[in-house]
Amino acid sequence: MKKVTIHDIAKELNVSFSTVARALNDHPAISEATKKSVRETAQKLNYRQNKLASSLRSGHSNTIGVIVPSLDVSFFSSVVHGIEKIINENGYSILLYQSNESYESEKKGIETFLNSRVAGIIASVAKETTKYEHFSEIRRRRIPLLFFDRVVESLHVPSVTIDDHKGGFLATEHLIRQGYKRIVHITAKQTIGIFKERLRGYLDALKLYNLPVDESLILYGDFSLDFGRQCIRDLYLREVSFDAVFALEDFTAMGVLQQLLAYKVRVPEEVGVIGFANESFAALVTPGLSSIDQQTVPMGEAAAELFLKMLRSEDLYNNLPKRIVLDPSLIVRASTERLASS
Amino acid sequence: MKKVTIHDIAKELNVSFSTVARALNDHPAISEATKKSVRETAQKLNYRQNKLASSLRSGHSNTIGVIVPSLDVSFFSSVVHGIEKIINENGYSILLYQSNESYESEKKGIETFLNSRVAGIIASVAKETTKYEHFSEIRRRRIPLLFFDRVVESLHVPSVTIDDHKGGFLATEHLIRQGYKRIVHITAKQTIGIFKERLRGYLDALKLYNLPVDESLILYGDFSLDFGRQCIRDLYLREVSFDAVFALEDFTAMGVLQQLLAYKVRVPEEVGVIGFANESFAALVTPGLSSIDQQTVPMGEAAAELFLKMLRSEDLYNNLPKRIVLDPSLIVRASTERLASS
DNA sequence: TTGAAAGCGCTAACAC
DNA sequence: GTGTTAGCGCTTTCAA
Numbered sequence: 001m002k003k004v005t006i007h008d009i010a011k012e013l014n015v016s017f018s019t020v021a022r023a024l025n026d027h028p029a030i031s032e033a034t035k036k037s038v039r040e041t042a043q044k045l046n047y048r049q050n051k052l053a054s055s056l057r058s059g060h061s062n063t064i065g066v067i068v069p070s071l072d073v074s075f076f077s078s079v080v081h082g083i084e085k086i087i088n089e090n091g092y093s094i095l096l097y098q099s100n101e102s103y104e105s106e107k108k109g110i111e112t113f114l115n116s117r118v119a120g121i122i123a124s125v126a127k128e129t130t131k132y133e134h135f136s137e138i139r140r141r142r143i144p145l146l147f148f149d150r151v152v153e154s155l156h157v158p159s160v161t162i163d164d165h166k167g168g169f170l171a172t173e174h175l176i177r178q179g180y181k182r183i184v185h186i187t188a189k190q191t192i193g194i195f196k197e198r199l200r201g202y203l204d205a206l207k208l209y210n211l212p213v214d215e216s217l218i219l220y221g222d223f224s225l226d227f228g229r230q231c232i233r234d235l236y237l238r239e240v241s242f243d244a245v246f247a248l249e250d251f252t253a254m255g256v257l258q259q260l261l262a263y264k265v266r267v268p269e270e271v272g273v274i275g276f277a278n279e280s281f282a283a284l285v286t287p288g289l290s291s292i293d294q295q296t297v298p299m300g301e302a303a304a305e306l307f308l309k310m311l312r313s314e315d316l317y318n319n320l321p322k323r324i325v326l327d328p329s330l331i332v333r334a335s336t337e338r339l340a341s342s
Numbered sequence: 343m344k345k346v347t348i349h350d351i352a353k354e355l356n357v358s359f360s361t362v363a364r365a366l367n368d369h370p371a372i373s374e375a376t377k378k379s380v381r382e383t384a385q386k387l388n389y390r391q392n393k394l395a396s397s398l399r400s401g402h403s404n405t406i407g408v409i410v411p412s413l414d415v416s417f418f419s420s421v422v423h424g425i426e427k428i429i430n431e432n433g434y435s436i437l438l439y440q441s442n443e444s445y446e447s448e449k450k451g452i453e454t455f456l457n458s459r460v461a462g463i464i465a466s467v468a469k470e471t472t473k474y475e476h477f478s479e480i481r482r483r484r485i486p487l488l489f490f491d492r493v494v495e496s497l498h499v500p501s502v503t504i505d506d507h508k509g510g511f512l513a514t515e516h517l518i519r520q521g522y523k524r525i526v527h528i529t530a531k532q533t534i535g536i537f538k539e540r541l542r543g544y545l546d547a548l549k550l551y552n553l554p555v556d557e558s559l560i561l562y563g564d565f566s567l568d569f570g571r572q573c574i575r576d577l578y579l580r581e582v583s584f585d586a587v588f589a590l591e592d593f594t595a596m597g598v599l600q601q602l603l604a605y606k607v608r609v610p611e612e613v614g615v616i617g618f619a620n621e622s623f624a625a626l627v628t629p630g631l632s633s634i635d636q637q638t639v640p641m642g643e644a645a646a647e648l649f650l651k652m653l654r655s656e657d658l659y660n661n662l663p664k665r666i667v668l669d670p671s672l673i674v675r676a677s678t679e680r681l682a683s684s
Numbered sequence: 685t686t687g688a689a690a691g692c693g694c695t696a697a698c699a700c
Numbered sequence: 701g702t703g704t705t706a707g708c709g710c711t712t713t714c715a716a
Contacts, residue, residue: 005709016687021710029685046479051457052398053709057692061394063437063458070423072639074622077419081412084440088447093454095405096438098426105430112435115393116405137388225626254626261628280416281623284567284596286603297414347693358703363694371701395693399708 004047012041024049055117064307065113065121067097067106069150074279075296076124079148082300083122090308092119099126110134120144120311122303125152144310148303158310158321160303164194167292167328168201171246171274174290174330176209178338180244180272182217186231186256187248189220195248198276202246216240223248228255236263243271244336250275250282250291257289257335272336288333295326302326346389354383366391397459406649407455407463409439409448411492416621417638418466421490424642425464432650434461441468452476462486464649467494486652490645500652500663502645506536509634509670510543513588513616516632516672518551520680522586522614524559528573528598529590531562537590540618544588558582565590570597578605585613586678592617592624592633599631599677614678630675637668644668 006024010017015034023030023038041047055061066083068076080096087094095118097109106126111134113121120143123135132152138145139155147159175183185202188195199218206213217240221227228247232255235242247253253275257267265271267287275282278293302324348366352359357376365372365380383389397403408425410418426436437460439451448468453476455463462485465477474494480487481497489501517525527544530537541560548555559582563569570589574597577584589595595617599609607613609629617624620635644666 003709007709017709018688018711019686021712022686025711031685034685048453048456050398050459050709052394052403052459053692054711055692056392056394056398056694057709057711059692059711066438071413071419071426072423074416074419077413077416077423080438081414081419081440084413084438085442088439093458094438096408096422096426096436097430098423100427111390114390116435117392117394258628279622281626284623285627286600345693349693359693360695360704361702363696364702367695373701376701392693395708396695397708398710399693399695401695401708 004045005050006047008045009038009041009047012045013037061117061119062092063095063116063118064092065095065097065109065116065118065123067099067109067113067121067123069101069124069126070098071096075149075277075294078296079124079300079303082297083304084300086301086304086308090304092308099129101127103128103131107134110138114138114141114143118143120146120307122146122148122307124148125150144307146303146307146310148299156321158306158323160299160306160324160326162294162299162326162328164197164328165201165204167276167294168198168246169205170201170328170330171198171276171290171292172202172205173209174332175244175246175272175274175336176205176211178244178268178272178336180336180338181211182214182242183211183244183246184217184219184231184235184242185246185248186219186221186223186228186252188223198248217242223252225251225255225258228252228257229259230255232256232259232263245271245273247273247275250277250279250289253289253291254281254285257285257287268334268336268338272338274336278331282331282333287335290333290336291331293329293331295328299326346387347392348389350387351380351383351389354387355379403459403461404434405437405458405460406434407437407439407451407458407460407465409441409451409455409463409465411443411466411468412440413438417491417619417636420638421466421642421645424639425646426642428643428646428650432646441471443469445470445473449476452480456480456483456485460485462488462649462653464488464490464645466490467492486649488645488649488652490641498663500648500665502641502648502666502668504636504641504668504670506539506670507543507546509618509636510540510588511547512543512670512672513540513618513632513634514544514547515551516674517586517588517614517616517678518547518553520586520610520614520678522678522680523553524556524584525553525586525588526559526561526573526577526584527588527590528561528563528565528570528594530565540590559584565594567593567597567600570594570599571601572597574598574601574605587613587615589615589617592619592621592631595631595633596623596627599627599629610676610678610680614680616678620673624673624675629677632675632678633673635671635673637670641668 006017006020009020023035071077099106145157151159187199245256274290276292278291282289282291348359348362351362365377413419441448487499493501529541561573587598616632618634620633624631624633
């Protein structure tokens, strides 16, 4: 199949190729009649506009780079799902990259985006990354950049995140209102921002409801399902009394749940359990695991919409960057539903 | 930041711009000394090759289009994860599109790919799609096309799928070997290829082990968690005796499991349950749900590798298309583990 | 309302 | 080993 260009259409119709170009771009100065015949022969010849040429010439591209740690993590694939939806509805396409949490990959991805002359970049930073030169280069080139979930604060770039403090607060408040009094919180050993925020939410809820903060109820670890199980074993070994557990994320909460059931502890009657992230399994396990929903798809949509606004505004980096902080929501399931009304 | 081109580097070094181009592309006829100085000033000036220009001129692009129904389905995001990994390691980038199971979106996605002059396309067909003109256009343009999981047989295009017949067989055989004799199979009302294959596997296993095929044990429905629950209620209502259930996918199996537990039926002692897909929740529910693993990441990797071979071969559409059929694997968990040894 | 001409930044054939 | 030249297929001024 020979490659068809606007010149072929022009030859066919005996007009100049620039008339054809204008007709295809729906230029106002072209008569409806010409437009019609141009479109018809374009169709007939199976013409397809070459975006490479048009982007090169015009200096405008309609692809935007999206880089995330891994699509194999449901949080990220779900956010990308939301981003792609909105981005596509607005006529852009996405160039996708996974950093696999590696700084080198992330840098390489950004370079590819820059070389491909993307219109802008949406990113969630790799865990490993501690140098941000590749991100500041984007800024220096005046290319729109937006972070979601994992943000580099020092760059002062627009971002979309969720309010982890509020999430921690909601989870804890819910347990308190269900009548639980000695609430364990499992958090991360490392001082990762989001987990510190969830812990702050936990502490603030206790304070607000005049419950004492008991340091022996705050457990620090390498979060995982196994760590959740281990926490429960330790609490029993140490004979710490408790009647509820708020775990920093659902897998850990799941471990907690499994170990409690193994010990024949009744959930939620004797001990309530709540997680964080609202993973798909939370609704399926028995008893259903209460959790905090992170609004993944809305996060992607909000990110894409804010980003489109950035693309359209001229004074991109002049005013203060906009930060959208989404509200997490409490999902109550059987694992904490001790009272009829919450 | 002014845009830097090879001309700027050339001016800086008093050489011709084509020397610069060759140096940057590591052309053998350029002296090491020139290469070095060119690379240095490129770095100094913050030069970035414009891929749009180079692809336009050379006629070769290094982006490949990937279109899937939805990234919000873990199967697809996991396969895309595998594809992206291999594709990137080989210097290509992926342009991503979701069809959301819609024919119109799928068509639009393919058109965008064609306009963007992608080097090739990897696709998993939308449910809604019944016309394949957009796919045959790809072939006509001699652009490499590969299907994974959802294939258009009539197009004779390379593909990567899993052996659903074998999956159905493995699941059923496992139940038989565990001593279950009256095995229910829940399948789809619509005659979707993969589900028909799983059913065939079920029937073949029964035959091989000389178990009778009882039509009243084969249930056709609109699969979902709720349908799984309903199946169990119906079986009890109709007083059909059975001692195991093989459901066409995990969510349905989960419904089965939940309803059995609600009826205080002991799993796996009285009834064994196995699903299909090995969703992440299968390992987390109690009892753990046995399932058939679909090799999502390997599928993505195999698809990407076969695809790269296609890109490199000249006689793309001459010989018979290669079809890779991956073996599913049996994952045994508590829901079917009635005997010590399987 | 349309045409002519220049050029986006690069690759690659052809010179020397 | 390096320079010259001609485009890739478009967009976009300027002129008519």
